[in-house]
Amino acid sequence: MNQSTYPRIFVERTLAIIKPDAIDKAEEIEDFVLKSGFTVLQKRKLHLSPEQCGDFYADQYGKLVFPSLTAFMSSGPIMALTLARKNAVAHWKSIIGPVNSIKAGETHPECLRAKYGTSDLKNALHGSESFHAAEREIKFMFQNSVIEPSPSKEAAAEYLSKYVYPTLLHGLTELCKNKPHNPCTWLADWLIKNDPSKPHIYDGVEDTE
Known part of the structure; x- marks a missing residue:
């Protein structure tokens, strides 16, 4: 962000x-x-x-x-x-x-x-x-x-609902799909890779679909 x-x-x-x-x-x-x-x-x-x-x-x-x-x-x-x-x-x-x-x-x-x-x-x-x-x-x-x-409480709530919760929900959905052996480590790695505050770097062609 x-x-x-x-x-x-x-x-x-x-x-x-x-x-x-x-x-x-x-x-x-x-x-x-x-x-x-x-x-x-x-x-x-x-x-x-x-x-x-x-x-x-x-x-x-x-x-x-x-x-x-x-x-x-x-x-x-x-x-x-x-x-x-x-x-x-x-x-x-x-x-x-x-x-x-x-x-x-x-x-x-x-x-x-x-x-x-x-x-x-x-x-x-x-x-x-x-x-x-x-x-x-x-x-x-x-x-x-x-x-x-x-x-403030209002600003923190806005930040959580706009940035944290959607990212966490996406990560948990992917976790359920992949069913990794070590879910905690997998989710931590996924969140690091998908941090919304950092730009995404793509290898190869960007998927625009």
Whole structure:
């Protein structure tokens, strides 16, 4: 199968952080996360040092907020979560709302930062800005993570019904016709030779019938 024909519906991953000012509400927030259609792939409670916070927020280095940000984020435990769903990055950002919790309360009163945050700095939650930012941040919090988009249930079902099942049915039909001595080995060889994702190479004249 040519890659361009693969259904391009992907489940994204994003990093969520429950910050020190909202850590006592972690269970409540996680329950909301699950009800919002996310799957929690990884979860870790930890207490970062100021140096670790500085590394995590390296893109903020040199800004006036940087010292206060690293001091706040290292002031107590946090909960890091790897979340997954379709359009995870954008959806999580929309749920947590604007960075400034006070302004969020005025413009997005239903968002999580309006509910749990108290200021621009103490805004309760973090969300990755982009897929590439999520990749870096998840690897920072969960060092052994491999970040790759994975197909949604709908895309996987479409792929199976369009490419896998017809090929497997054809192979099993041929297996019944040939009745080989070692059916497992025969079927494995047949599937390798008839892989729909690879071009067929014919010896001699191609049968066009």
